[in-house]
Each structure stands twice: as structure tokens, then as C-alpha cells.
Amino acid sequence: MSMKFIPTKVHGILDYVVAVALIFAPMIFGFSEVGGAAVAIPVILGIGLFLYSLFTKYEWGAVKVLGMPYHLMIDFIAATLLAVSPFLFGFADEAPNAWVPHVVVGITVILVVLFSQTQTGPLTDKQ
Numbered sequence: 001m002s003m004k005f006i007p008t009k010v011h012g013i014l015d016y017v018v019a020v021a022l023i024f025a026p027m028i029f030g031f032s033e034v035g036g037a038a039v040a041i042p043v044i045l046g047i048g049l050f051l052y053s054l055f056t057k058y059e060w061g062a063v064k065v066l067g068m069p070y071h072l073m074i075d076f077i078a079a080t081l082l083a084v085s086p087f088l089f090g091f092a093d094e095a096p097n098a099w100v101p102h103v104v105v106g107i108t109v110i111l112v113v114l115f116s117q118t119q120t121g122p123l124t125d126k127q
Contacts, residue, residue, distance in 0.1 A: 022046025
């Protein structure tokens with residue numbers, strides 16, 4: 001049995017939900033006053049996620065040009081950047097509401113990537 005149990009259809013829904021959540025994270029988690037990279041990173045990554053999801057070859061893509069393996073690679077890189085950004089950009093010393101969402105969402109997205117299927121359609125052992 002494959003460890004990749006998250007279908008692309010579900011991954012796609014998560015993409016758009018996470019994109020919107022990232023864009024509004026500074027307001028949702030109350031760290032918009034921190035400013036700088038703490039605010040810019042999730043907003044930029046959220047906008048990017050929304051855009052490249054639109055171009056992914058899966059059920060929720062509008063212009064299907066980006067293969068799912070490439071999409072997952074971008075997800076992994078972006079999620080890693082999100083998770084390490086408080087330490088990389090020096091805002092880890094801020095109040096927990098400024099850095100905890102970055103780390104938690106980043107790690108969660110990495111896990112989603114690791115368990116997501118690379119092809120649309122029914123689950124197969126080839127993945």
C-alpha cells in the first residue's frame with residue numbers, strides 16, 4: 001500500500017484554503033503589527049501558492065501546465081522557507097503569535113506534500 005494517501009483532488013482544495021489562510025495569517029493570528037518578513041513571507045507565499053495552483057495539472061487547476069510533481073516540489077521549498085523564516089529572518093524572538101504559525105503551517109504543509117499523490121485519479125501503487 002502506498003504512503004501517498006492524499007488524492008490530488010483533496011490536495012487542490014487544501015492548496016486554495018492554505019493560500020487564503022497564508023494571505024490573511026498576519027490578521028488572523030494578530031502579528032500584522034510586527035511587520036517586515038514576519039508579515040511579508042506568508043502573504044507572498046500565499047499569493048504564490050494561489051497562482052501556481054491555478055496552473056497545476058490537477059482537478060482544481062484552471063490552466064493545466066504545471067505537473068503535480070513540480071507543484072509538490074514548489075510546495076516543499078515554500079513550506080520549508082515558511083518554517084525556517086522566523087529564524088532565517090530574525091523574528092523568532094518576537095511574541096509567539098508572530099513565529100509559531102510560520103513553523104506549524106510550514107511543517108504541516110511538508111507533511112501534506114510527503115503524503116500527496118503525484119497523479120490525478122484513483123490511488124495506485126505506482127506512486
